[in-house]
Every structure is written in structure tokens, then in C-alpha cells.
Amino acid sequence: MFSRDSSELRLAERDVPEPGDGQIRVRVMRSGVNPTDWKRRSAGDPGFPEATPNMDGAGLVDAVGPGVLSHRVGDRVWLMLAAHGSAFGTAADYTIIAAGHAFPLPDTISYDLGAALGVPAVTAHRALTVAEGGPDRLHPGALLGRTVLVAGGAGAVGHAAIQLARWAGATVVTTVSSPEKAALATAAGAHHVVDYRHAEAAKEIRAVAPDGVNLVVEVSPGPNAPLNQAVIANHATIAIYANNGGDTASFDIRPLMMLNTRIQFLILYSVGERALQAAAEDIGAALRDGALPIGAAHGLPVHHFPLDQTAEAHNAVEHNAVGKVLIAVA
Known part of the structure; x- marks a missing residue:
């Protein structure tokens, strides 16, 4: 749930959400934490009774909503701006996201790398x-x-x-x-x-x-x-x-x-869909070329937190952890 104070973030059991028109449900494997996530959380009311934080993630398509022809159940995807205007961020077992903000993650690319794309890339x-x-x-x-x-x-x-x-x-x-x-x-x-x-x-x-x-x-x-x-x-x-x-x-x-x-x-958040889609296409090409590796050997150490330590993950980013902070959801 959203909170101004990270210590009030708590793990809660909820019904698995259903995707609506143009949406897909993703079984989240990794959730990425960025400065924008703790800043938006600390700003307060997200416009929903409760909301799950984090914009970025990677996982498997679990269900597709009406009108979605671009994705199939079982597709591996990386996610962009999941929590923007939505109660369903990626710090959860399942997230709901517009199909147009979920992009192919090749079988050779780890969920860690997929969740490290999004906002930074x-x-x-x-x-x-x-x-x-x-x-x-x-x-x-x-x-x-x-x-x-x-x-x-x-x-x-x-x-x-x-x-x-x-x-x-x-x-x-x-x-x-x-x-x-x-x-x-x-x-x-x-x-x-x-x-x-x-x-x-x-x-x-x-x-x-x-x-x-x-x-x-x-x-x-x-x-x-x-x-x-x-x-x-x-x-x-x-x-x-x-x-x-x-x-x-x-x-x-x-x-x-x-x-x-x-x-x-x-x-x-306001750059426009054309720019977002162009970026995703080019990032996909760079991924396929092997141009975006992560890990200490490639200049970006990775720090994993379990889902029940999402607050600690947010604190790590807020206090300028060097590297990429990820939540290992699955």
C-alpha cells in the first residue's frame, strides 16, 4: 500500500485482479525500484483507496483482457510505468497493466535485467x-x-x-x-x-x-x-x-x-505515447544485441530484497544505494 512513510508499507492478501479492456495481468517475477517510486509514495495520496508501488518489473503474462491480440498467456515481458495512474504497481504477485506497456523479454534475458529497464532505460x-x-x-x-x-x-x-x-x-x-x-x-x-x-x-x-x-x-x-x-x-x-x-x-x-x-x-509521465513506444522498440533491439547487461561486472551492481521487505528496498534507493535495487517477487 502507498504511504508517505515507508515503514507503513505492508504486505496484504488481496484477490487476484482481473484485466479490463486492453489490459493484461502479469505474474511478477521481479519488481524494479527507482527514485520516482519512493518520491511518488512519499508525496501521499495516489488517488486510490490503496495502491501497490513500483513502476518497473518483469514476469509472465497470466491473463489477457478483452481486445488484446498482442500478448498471449505465458509470454515473458518487461513492464513500463505500471503504477502510473493505476493502483497496480509491480510490488505484488500480480499486476494489471495496459498491454501497450508490456514488451517482449527474450528467453535469453533474465527477469533481473527486464525489471531494471523501464524508467532508467x-x-x-x-x-x-x-x-x-x-x-x-x-x-x-x-x-x-x-x-x-x-x-x-x-x-x-x-x-x-x-x-x-x-x-x-x-x-x-x-x-x-x-x-x-x-x-x-x-x-x-x-x-x-x-x-x-x-x-x-x-x-x-x-x-x-x-x-x-x-x-x-x-x-x-x-x-x-x-x-x-x-x-x-x-x-x-x-x-x-x-x-x-x-x-x-x-x-x-x-x-x-x-x-x-x-x-x-x-x-x-507526460512525454507522450509515441516517445515511449519508440524507446521501447529501440531498447528491445539493444537487448537483442546484448548491449544492456547489468551486474557488478557490467557497472550496475544488483541488490535483491524479498517482497515483504519492499519498505527496506525503497529506503535503500532513497538513501542512494549504488546499483539497481530489485524486489524478488517470485
């Missing part, structure tokens, strides 16, 4: 496809000749952005705050890793990209504004998907104006 895809000169879709070669700077390369979105950008052919630079996080970002596939706390961070990035960075995937726009201004190229895009470090940011207008800089905000 779709956010990363959107950030990588909003630049003025495109591309608006990702595939091998789509970002060839571009330099992408990923802020916070050891986070879940940063990890996905590194992997997708590299798969699409970009030169990938990332910023981190410690040698341990640098090792994770390197394992994820970043070509160059820079400690943003160093006074020479801008110089180090410029050494890699003398003409400037074409695209910034930004998690901390306020604190990173001076560094971004120092390293971006003409017609660069700064794609902002979070507010780490504060709710306000300031920047010098004229230098950014002279570089025709685009500052693009993004959030999945």
Missing part, C-alpha cells in the same frame, strides 16, 4: 534523442561522430545512457565522484571517466572533445551548470531528467545563447 533513451539535429531513434551508428557526456555515470539512468550511447556509436564521457564509481562507469562502457570534483574536470573533458560535447545527459543541473557551460559544443543539447542537488539552477545566458544551446527537460 526509457529515460536514457529520451535524453539521447532530443538533440536539435537528431537522431530521434537509436540504433548502431545513430550517434556516430557525436560526443555524449553522461553526468552521474554510476547511477541507473547514467548506466543505461552509457550503454545506449555506446551501442549507438557515440564517444561517451561520464562524470563521477569517486574511484569506485569510476570503475563502475568504465565497466558500463564509458570511454572516458572524469571526477567532476577536480578543478581540471572541464580541461579533461575538452581534451577528449576539443570541439565540445554534443549532448549532455544531466541528473544534477544546478551544481553542474558551470561545467556544462565550459564543455558544450555549438548546437549542444543539455537533457535534464532529475533535480539532484536542488530545485533551482542558474546559468549565464549569453555564453549559452552564442552556442545555440538547447536545454531540454524531460519526464516520462
Whole structure:
């Protein structure tokens, strides 16, 4: 159930829900926990008498509702935005979700990886496809000749952005705050890793990209504004998907104006179905290419919690656990 305080999250027995028109029921194997999950929970009333948290997950189609022709019972799927506008998040044995937000999970791909996609990978895809000169879709070669700077390369979105950008052919630079996080970002596939706390961070990035960075995937726009201004190229895009470090940011207008800089905000809840479906299709292609592995050896350690410790899983994410937090439902 939803609660402002994670300690009030509790496991409850309920009847198995039935899918409605255009919906499917999924037997959840893994549920993914993201910052948006604890933030939405702590914001309070979700609009339902009770609600199950968590947007992401992976499992097996258990039933299909009227009008659903895209899925069959037994299909393996990964899920996107399950709890958005719904009482049925993925921290449960069963969830109900729109058929259009459940995507094929190949037999060779683990439920862990499936549940780690969703918010992080779709956010990363959107950030990588909003630049003025495109591309608006990702595939091998789509970002060839571009330099992408990923802020916070050891986070879940940063990890996905590194992997997708590299798969699409970009030169990938990332910023981190410690040698341990640098090792994770390197394992994820970043070509160059820079400690943003160093006074020479801008110089180090410029050494890699003398003409400037074409695209910034930004998690901390306020604190990173001076560094971004120092390293971006003409017609660069700064794609902002979070507010780490504060709710306000300031920047010098004229230098950014002279570089025709685009500052693009993004959030999945209102980005539109076209962008969500494009992301899911491209993520599926990257999955089939083996471009999105997780685990410590690939730069994203995985932390498992049982279903009855969903509160502890939320607390781990809220307190900045490094890696991906998953709930092992089955």
C-alpha cells in the first residue's frame, strides 16, 4: 500500500485482479525500484483507496483482457510505468497493466535485467534523442561522430545512457565522484571517466572533445551548470531528467545563447505515447544485441530484497544505494 512513510508499507492478501479492456495481468517475477517510486509514495495520496508501488518489473503474462491480440498467456515481458495512474504497481504477485506497456523479454534475458529497464532505460533513451539535429531513434551508428557526456555515470539512468550511447556509436564521457564509481562507469562502457570534483574536470573533458560535447545527459543541473557551460559544443543539447542537488539552477545566458544551446527537460509521465513506444522498440533491439547487461561486472551492481521487505528496498534507493535495487517477487 502507498504511504508517505515507508515503514507503513505492508504486505496484504488481496484477490487476484482481473484485466479490463486492453489490459493484461502479469505474474511478477521481479519488481524494479527507482527514485520516482519512493518520491511518488512519499508525496501521499495516489488517488486510490490503496495502491501497490513500483513502476518497473518483469514476469509472465497470466491473463489477457478483452481486445488484446498482442500478448498471449505465458509470454515473458518487461513492464513500463505500471503504477502510473493505476493502483497496480509491480510490488505484488500480480499486476494489471495496459498491454501497450508490456514488451517482449527474450528467453535469453533474465527477469533481473527486464525489471531494471523501464524508467532508467526509457529515460536514457529520451535524453539521447532530443538533440536539435537528431537522431530521434537509436540504433548502431545513430550517434556516430557525436560526443555524449553522461553526468552521474554510476547511477541507473547514467548506466543505461552509457550503454545506449555506446551501442549507438557515440564517444561517451561520464562524470563521477569517486574511484569506485569510476570503475563502475568504465565497466558500463564509458570511454572516458572524469571526477567532476577536480578543478581540471572541464580541461579533461575538452581534451577528449576539443570541439565540445554534443549532448549532455544531466541528473544534477544546478551544481553542474558551470561545467556544462565550459564543455558544450555549438548546437549542444543539455537533457535534464532529475533535480539532484536542488530545485533551482542558474546559468549565464549569453555564453549559452552564442552556442545555440538547447536545454531540454524531460519526464516520462507526460512525454507522450509515441516517445515511449519508440524507446521501447529501440531498447528491445539493444537487448537483442546484448548491449544492456547489468551486474557488478557490467557497472550496475544488483541488490535483491524479498517482497515483504519492499519498505527496506525503497529506503535503500532513497538513501542512494549504488546499483539497481530489485524486489524478488517470485
